[in-house]
Amino acid sequence: MEGKLFRYEQVAAKVEESISLQKLQPGDKLPSVRQVSQELNVSLNTVFQAYSILEAKGLIFSKPKSGYIVNLPKSTPQQAKAKQEIFLPVSVEVTGMATAMMKNAKENGIINFSILAPVNEMLxxxxxxxxxxxxxxxxxxxxxxxxxxxxxxxxxxxxxxxxxxxxxxxxxxxxxxxxxxxxxxxxxxxxxxxxxxxxxxxxxxxxxxxxxxxxxxxxxxxxxxxxxxxxxxxxxxxxxxxxxxxxxxxxxxxxxxxxxxxxxxxxxxxxxxxxxxxxxxxxxxxxxxxxxxxxxxxxxxxxxxxxxxxxxxxxxxxxxxxxxxxxxxxxxxxxxxxxxxxxxxxxxxxxxxxxxxxxxxxQYEKHLRKMRLALQVQMLKYIQAITKHFPNGVKISVPQGGISIWVELLHTTDAFALQKEVLNKGIGLCPGHIFSTTTYFHHFIRINFCPAWNFKIENALKAVAKVLKQKN
CATH class of the missing domain: 3.40.640.10 (Type I PLP-dependent aspartate aminotransferase-like (Major domain))
Known part of the structure; x- marks a missing residue:
């Protein structure tokens, strides 16, 4: 399915391998973009693209006036149940809730993070x-x-x-x-x-x-x-x-x-x-x-x-x-x-x-490569905004693919009630309730990060964060 890697993917893979082998430790400073460009004989833009991929994965982060730093391991959402618990088969009842949620978001969501579809700009x-x-x-x-x-x-x-x-x-x-x-x-x-x-x-x-x-x-x-x-x-x-x-x-x-x-x-x-x-x-x-x-x-x-x-x-x-x-x-x-x-x-x-x-x-394979890179850059911007604006204690699962981020809110948060409240502000979200027959994900939300990043997107995430802080 995959052909030869682009140069920026090769550079990213090389750095990621160094991190996985612990040649680069959390807190270590990465070589500068210019240094990597000269050593590997690639353009500055190629290195920037490679570092953007690694940032999107949560492996590194940029620090003003210091360059790029190897990140500490990201915390990921933990499911609210004991390890090795085996569920019993249950009847399913989610259609009414899911249908209402999707319909309301489509009709009222000015900023719609709920529908899992690529935006036209990526097609x-x-x-x-x-x-x-x-x-x-x-x-x-x-x-x-x-x-x-x-x-x-x-x-x-x-x-x-x-x-x-x-x-x-x-x-x-x-x-x-x-x-x-x-x-x-x-x-x-x-x-x-x-x-x-x-x-x-x-x-x-x-x-x-x-x-x-x-x-x-x-x-x-x-x-x-x-x-x-x-x-x-x-x-x-x-x-x-x-x-x-x-x-x-x-x-x-x-x-x-x-x-x-x-x-x-x-x-x-x-x-x-x-x-x-x-x-x-x-x-x-x-x-x-x-x-x-x-x-x-x-x-x-x-x-x-x-x-x-x-x-x-x-x-x-x-x-x-x-x-x-x-x-x-x-x-x-x-x-x-x-x-x-x-x-x-x-x-x-x-x-x-x-x-x-x-x-x-x-042209399809070229389009896929371009789309994957664009999505990773988008993901990074969304994750940075969520980390910056949402309340302390919120956890983010850094995706390895797709177009959505799975976010664990504080356990006291009712994601379905949150979805209804922010919808009044013109923002569509997907509550965790509809992704399970259980109540384990009542405090999770799914956010589609495909809508092109701009000040409206950041303001919408700020508005969600404000509601969360008021509730907690």
């Missing part, structure tokens, strides 16, 4: 417009007819090509285009579950997954995640030993809301653990291509059991409004094809053709 809109026009002007006008059930042949081919360097690549005959990643997940659930089944999910997890379980009468079995390394596999194994689990829905490459990315060895172990037990894994990889670490692959890349139902999308990287997603369901693929055809036949052909042409142009 290649002019290029996509060109390819939409090209798709409409195809000489045979095939895009005015019903598309094939599987999807546009050009798009299927390009998606398959993007898996060539996986250990287990995907043939285009085993790919199905869907209306976004959520339709892909819903089709997979319909193919392999029945009402009353127990589904293992991450804790916290994307509220859309919990809504899907609720609508199907499925029970959720929550498995703890680490804010940095993702799903706790020991907890998962214990839960599987004690419960009859019909399927799992996990986000190994980039968890929503925390931004945690599982190490590759953990993904391999996950595939092995579930494959040997013949428990299907529905992999939600909507954010996987926005993981900041090179060499990040989905669990599907290691699926020697043909047991992973892989779901992804272009909504987080190219065009949320296009609603173009896709799935590859392994040994369950024939069943998901039947369900797709029986539900809505196919997905918009013109938009499929436009994305196919964009991928064929070879």
């Amino acid at each position: 290649p809109i002019s290029k996509l417009n060109k390819y939409v026009s090209a798709a409409l002007n195809e000489t045979r006008n095939e895009n005015y007819q019903y598309p094939l059930v599987d999807g546009h042949p050009g798009l299927l081919k390009q998606i398959s090509r993007r898996t060539f360097d996986w250990q287990k690549s995907i043939d285009q005959a085993n790919i199905l285009i869907t209306n976004g990643c959520m339709e892909a997940i819903n089709i997979c659930l319909d193919a392999i579950t029945k009402s009353g089944d127990v589904i293992a999910v991450e804790s916290p997890t994307y509220h859309g997954i919990l809504q899907s379980l609720e609508q199907r009468g499925l029970k959720a079995l929550e498995i703890e995640i680490d804010p940095q390394t993702g799903l706790n596999l020991d907890d998962l194994q214990m839960a599987l030993d004690k419960n009859t689990v019909a399927a799992c829905i996990f986000m190994p490459s980039c968890n929503n809301p925390s931004g945690a990315c599982m190490p590759e060895a953990n993904k391999m172990r996950l595939v092995e653990l579930l494959g040997k037990r013949n428990i299907p894994l529905i992999e939600d990889d909507a954010l996987g291509e926005l993981c900041y670490q090179p060499g990040n692959y989905p669990a599907k890349a290691y699926d020697k059991y043909n047991n992973v139902l892989y779901c992804s999308s272009f909504s987080k990287t190219l065009a949320p409004g296009f609603r173009i997603g896709w799935l590859s369901a392994g040994k369950y693929h024939k069943e998901v094809e039947k369900i797709k055809f029986g539900s809505n036949i196919s997905t918009n052909g013109v938009l499929q053709a436009a994305i196919a042409k964009y991928l064929e142009s070879g």
Whole structure:
């Protein structure tokens, strides 16, 4: 999935390695930008970009008149439960709260941190417009007819090509285009579950997954995640030993809301653990291509059991409004094809053709690199503002990917009440309540850091901080 690293990524990786090997200790001063530029024969801008990445990860910080300093380890949100506690499967009831929250934020949020979508400034809109026009002007006008059930042949081919360097690549005959990643997940659930089944999910997890379980009468079995390394596999194994689990829905490459990315060895172990037990894994990889670490692959890349139902999308990287997603369901693929055809036949052909042409142009990987870097710079600015303005005791989980920050407020804070109060000020937030069937995240919020940083954004965060300080 990843080609040769850019120079700024190479510089960042070199410094990060020195920190991880403790050649550079917390409090040590890094070489100046100019010194690194001269020693490595790179531009000053390259070094600035590299240091920005390391700052965004929380590994270093800039000190006025002193340069860059190796940071102390960042504290991360700790889940409010005893280690190794195993939850019981429970019925899900989050749809009403989640729907109201998203609707209110969309209608009233002047500054909207709640909807997890990239802003237009980060998208290649002019290029996509060109390819939409090209798709409409195809000489045979095939895009005015019903598309094939599987999807546009050009798009299927390009998606398959993007898996060539996986250990287990995907043939285009085993790919199905869907209306976004959520339709892909819903089709997979319909193919392999029945009402009353127990589904293992991450804790916290994307509220859309919990809504899907609720609508199907499925029970959720929550498995703890680490804010940095993702799903706790020991907890998962214990839960599987004690419960009859019909399927799992996990986000190994980039968890929503925390931004945690599982190490590759953990993904391999996950595939092995579930494959040997013949428990299907529905992999939600909507954010996987926005993981900041090179060499990040989905669990599907290691699926020697043909047991992973892989779901992804272009909504987080190219065009949320296009609603173009896709799935590859392994040994369950024939069943998901039947369900797709029986539900809505196919997905918009013109938009499929436009994305196919964009991928064929070879510009997508360059766009992803640029977007990841921009997101890391954005993340740094948001984290600095939250650290500066929010009350003492607030903890931040520094994401390894994605477009959101998972923030733990003081335990006495009711995040849902906070969301309602700041909405009156034109600010949309995501309360932690909707990311779990439990109450453990009642004092957490998710903040989308994609809106371009400016004084309005900082003032909005200041306003949230002011409400928090008044409540505590």
